[in-house]
Structures are given as structure tokens and as C-alpha cells.
Amino acid sequence: MPVDKILNAALSELRDAVNGLENAIDMRMERQREAADVENEVRRVHADRARLAQELDQAEFRANRLEEVNREVSRRLVTAMETIRAVLDR
Template sequence: MDKLNSAAESLDRALSRLEGALDTLFERAGDPGVVKRELAAMVADRARLADELDASLARERQLQALADEASEALGSAINEVRAALNREGSS
């Protein structure tokens, strides 16, 4: 019977240590439900930010194309003005 009591006491101490370790672990990790919700919110934020980045990059490409087009038009206008001034100067 002593062996049984001793084993029961050892088991009780081991369970107490396990409970303490689990309590510490849960305190450090937080409530699993909260952690899952925070993770889901971070994943949703990442997806939203990725979509916004994609949209911003597409807009940047559009603006760059418009800037290139405007630059070409300005270059052509400058060349036309120079050509007209050269014609006027040589007359």
C-alpha cells in the first residue's frame, strides 16, 4: 500500500507541475481564441495591403505611361517651335 500511496503522491506532484507549466504557457501565449482572431486579422490586413499595393503599382504604371506620353508630346512641340523659329530666322 505504501508503494501505491507513494506512486499516487508522485503522480499528484507531476500533475501539479504540469498544470503550473501549462498555466505559464497559456499566460505567455494568451487566450488561444484571441491569438487565432489576431492571426486572422493580420492575415486579412496582409491581403488588404497586398491588394492596395497591387492597385498602387498599377496606378503608378498608368501615370508613368501618361508622363512618357506627355514628355513625347512636349518634345515634339519643342521641336516644332525650334523648326518654326529657324524658318523665321532664315527668311
């Protein structure tokens, strides 16, 4: 085989290898970008979850407080109605 053909074949193989390497690097970089995107999304989801958990705790606290106030108002209304009945019955 002439030297020119051997050299051309070797150069062609080298080009193919370099192209393959460049493709592998591009794919690796894309996977790393995707992984970083996923990681950022997971962080956002965790932050949202923490915020929502805090808001839920606050809403539950307010609901419990309203329930307590409602019981107190009901108790006072019953006392007022009993007082009014007692006055009317006299």
C-alpha cells in the same frame, strides 16, 4: 488503508485532474485567440497588399501618361524650333 485516506487521495487526484483540465482549456483558448489574431493580421496584410497594388497600378498609369505627354511636348518644341529657324533663315 483507511477509508478516509483513500477518499482524500481520490479527492486529491480529482482536484489535480480538474486543475489539469482547466489548464488545458486555458491553453486551448489562448491558442485560439492567437490563431484569430494571426488570421486578422493576415487579412490586414492582404488588404494592404491589394491597396498597394492598386496604388502602384495607378502610379504606373500616371507615369506612362506623363511620358506620353512629355514626348508630345518634345515633339512640339522641336517643330516650333524648326519653324523659328526656318523663319530666321529667310
